Amino acid sequence: MTAQDTTLQEEEYQGRLSLPVWKKLFAYARPYRGHLAGLCATAAVLAVLEAVMPMLSRGVIDAADQARHDLLRLYVLGYAVVVPLFCTCIFAFIRMAARISTGISHDIRKDGFDHLQTLSFSFYDRRAAGWLVARLTGDCDRMSRTLAWGTLDVVWGTGMIIALTAVMLSWNVTLALVVLSTLPVIAWVSMVFQPRILRASRAIRKQNSTITAAYSECISGVRTTKTLVREDENLREFAGKTAGMFDASMHNAVLSAAYFPILMTIGSTGAGLVLWAGGVRVIGGALSIGTLVQFMNSAIMLIFPILEMSRVFADLPNTQAAAERVFGLIDTDPAVKDTPQALAAIAAHRTGGETAGDLAGDGMDRQIRRIEFRDVSFAYLEGKTVLDRFNLTVEPGQTVALVGPTGGGKSTIVNLLCRFYEPTDGQILIDGIEYRDRSLHWLQSNLGIVLQQPHLFSGTVRENIRYGKLDADDAQIERAARLVHAHDFIANLADGYDTDVGEGGNNLSTGQKQLVSFARAVLADPQIFVMDEATSSVDTETEKAIQNGLQAVLQGRISFIIAHRLSTIRQADVICVIDDGRILEQGDHRQLIARRGRYYELYTSQFTEEQTARLLSAGDD
Numbered sequence: 001m002t003a004q005d006t007t008l009q010e011e012e013y014q015g016r017l018s019l020p021v022w023k024k025l026f027a028y029a030r031p032y033r034g035h036l037a038g039l040c041a042t043a044a045v046l047a048v049l050e051a052v053m054p055m056l057s058r059g060v061i062d063a064a065d066q067a068r069h070d071l072l073r074l075y076v077l078g079y080a081v082v083v084p085l086f087c088t089c090i091f092a093f094i095r096m097a098a099r100i101s102t103g104i105s106h107d108i109r110k111d112g113f114d115h116l117q118t119l120s121f122s123f124y125d126r127r128a129a130g131w132l133v134a135r136l137t138g139d140c141d142r143m144s145r146t147l148a149w150g151t152l153d154v155v156w157g158t159g160m161i162i163a164l165t166a167v168m169l170s171w172n173v174t175l176a177l178v179v180l181s182t183l184p185v186i187a188w189v190s191m192v193f194q195p196r197i198l199r200a201s202r203a204i205r206k207q208n209s210t211i212t213a214a215y216s217e218c219i220s221g222v223r224t225t226k227t228l229v230r231e232d233e234n235l236r237e238f239a240g241k242t243a244g245m246f247d248a249s250m251h252n253a254v255l256s257a258a259y260f261p262i263l264m265t266i267g268s269t270g271a272g273l274v275l276w277a278g279g280v281r282v283i284g285g286a287l288s289i290g291t292l293v294q295f296m297n298s299a300i301m302l303i304f305p306i307l308e309m310s311r312v313f314a315d316l317p318n319t320q321a322a323a324e325r326v327f328g329l330i331d332t333d334p335a336v337k338d339t340p341q342a343l344a345a346i347a348a349h350r351t352g353g354e355t356a357g358d359l360a361g362d363g364m365d366r367q368i369r370r371i372e373f374r375d376v377s378f379a380y381l382e383g384k385t386v387l388d389r390f391n392l393t394v395e396p397g398q399t400v401a402l403v404g405p406t407g408g409g410k411s412t413i414v415n416l417l418c419r420f421y422e423p424t425d426g427q428i429l430i431d432g433i434e435y436r437d438r439s440l441h442w443l444q445s446n447l448g449i450v451l452q453q454p455h456l457f458s459g460t461v462r463e464n465i466r467y468g469k470l471d472a473d474d475a476q477i478e479r480a481a482r483l484v485h486a487h488d489f490i491a492n493l494a495d496g497y498d499t500d501v502g503e504g505g506n507n508l509s510t511g512q513k514q515l516v517s518f519a520r521a522v523l524a525d526p527q528i529f530v531m532d533e534a535t536s537s538v539d540t541e542t543e544k545a546i547q548n549g550l551q552a553v554l555q556g557r558i559s560f561i562i563a564h565r566l567s568t569i570r571q572a573d574v575i576c577v578i579d580d581g582r583i584l585e586q587g588d589h590r591q592l593i594a595r596r597g598r599y600y601e602l603y604t605s606q607f608t609e610e611q612t613a614r615l616l617s618a619g620d621d
């Protein structure tokens with residue numbers, strides 16, 4: 001996680017109370033309203049039981065004082081009934097609160113995760129992965145915790161204050177007022193301390209995240225550190241971070257250490273006042289010893305509900321901030337989605353009940369034959385044009401190669417074709433129809449894409465290939481692997497196709513990952529094949545072998561191949577040299593070589609480089 005992510009995760013909330021956000025948050029509690037009602041009832045019963053306890057203690061003391069065995073038995077029996085009830089209530093509320101918070105957390109996370117999958121690439125361009133993870137973990141937890149445990153604390157706290165007040169008033173109004181006079185002071189101290197303690201613990205978490213990030217960066221970059229001999233420098237930076245952690249922790253410790261003793265002092269002052277005023281009454285015979293003792297206990301007991309409730313209230317702004325961030329995410333509209341026309345066509349097709357294999361989900365032709373980029377302009381960021389009125393027509397079954405310098409716009413062209421982004425201006429037509437009028441799912445389910453940095457998921461090689469077609473059998477998987485020359489290396493792995501590829505496929509080399517993702521794309525049998533530097537990390541021999549197998553795969557499909565190694569795209573039907581978002585040259589290999597332009601330059605320079613390299617390596621042998 002980067003420092004920026006951490007800041008975003010721990011940002012302080014300064015806003016006002018927002019009713020719509022709380023309404024939305026409570027909507028998530030609706031499915032659990034039965035549990036929530038049970039939780040409130042249990043909390044109320046618990047509060048009453050806690051107030052009944054001092055009544056029993058008082059009875060026991062007074063009965064002992066007056067040597068009344070009959071009363072003593074009665075009160076002890078009362079204890080025997082109340083204590084198991086008390087324990088049952090505690091069991092019930094912990095269970096219910098856990099059920100509610102787990103359920104709500106799950107529901108919010110599910111909505112968030114579902115929505116993340118619909119969001120477009122442009123959204124992910126602007127959001128760091130760590131930030132998104134923090135939303136779906138920390139923020140969701142905070143929201144569900146407040147709804148479940150916060151409700152419990154508030155109901156229990158209020159119930160307990162009311163019940164204790166009623167009990168004390170029934171004993172002696174003056175003494176009750178003496179005890180209650182400490183309430184506002186306890187509440188005021190809590191309101192001063194709780195937000196500060198929360199702020200201090202947030203500062204610790206922030207420092208902690210920075211240290212964790214430093215650790216993880218240090219571990220993942222250990223090779224670079226060693227090669228650059230940066231160990232001492234790193235240690236100095238790290239020492240600075242831990243010093244910050246020490247300061248934050250000490251500040252928090254001082255606040256926490258002061259808070260509780262101050263509360264106890266206030267409670268004890270109340271108890272002392274009661275002792276004095278009550279002692280006078282006991283001597284005068286107007287008050288029993290049991291009542292006096294329980295008044296003192298009650299003065300201390302009143303601290304706890306206020307302590308808990310003030311913590312909940314102090315945390316409410318942070319919960320609201322967490323909810324705003326999560327709902328902001330859930331409510332983000334995907335930049336690329338089906339247009340109203342496309343949705344109407346999909347709905348009409350669905351109600352028509354047609355299941356003809358030749359039709360797409362929107363009721364139009366399933367086949368993709370001809371693709372046309374017509375005056376397409378595009379900018380990732382407003383004002384920074386990457387493609388400027390780009391034109392290209394691809395005929396049925398053609399293989400188009402995009403070549404040219406780094407940053408020229410090759411990947412951008414295929415990003416637009418795949419509708420990961422949409423043109424800012426101009427049109428992309430599929431068989432004469434603007435592709436935004438067609439179903440997004442139809443287009444994207446007909447694409448087979450292999451990228452330079454392929455992503456594999458944790459699991460076996462077989463599972464990763466099957467990702468391209470979930471109902472494929474083992475024979476089909478092997479056939480796809482053979483076609484892209486992945487079979488040999490897979491067969492040599494410890495468990496063959498059942499070898500675990502590790503997190504993100506990290507147990508495999510980059511070239512091997514490319515081959516697996518190639519097999520995955522081939523298995524999906526797409527209508528359009530897109531290869532963006534797909535074989536850049538495999539050796540030239542394997543690349544050549546793949547090329548031979550690929551001819552069969554590409555037969556009859558439109559394909560886009562981006563490659564820096566020009567020897568791999570010689571067979572393409574159309575080669576476009578792209579620079580600065582425009583086509584500089586276009587034609588097949590023979591035509592472009594004959595033209596002696598940019599392609600010729602690129603090709604001959606690479607050709608001689610390759611030749612030299614081959615000669616040198618032959619010399620080594």
Ligand SMILES: Nc1ncnc2c1ncn2[C@@H]1O[C@H](COP(=O)(O)OP(=O)(O)OP(=O)(O)O)[C@@H](O)[C@H]1O
Pocket residue numbers: 125380381386404405406407408409410411412413
């Ligand atoms: N997600 C993005 N957000 C903003 N700008 C981007 C983004 N992706 C690419 N660009 C910019 O768009 C331009 C074209 O990038 P593109 O990835 O299409 O180049 P490319 O031809 O594929 O280069 P390479 O050969 O290095 O892969 C570059 O200037 C790049 O900085």
Ligand SMILES: [Mg+2]
Pocket residue numbers: 410411412532
């Ligand atoms: Mg690229």
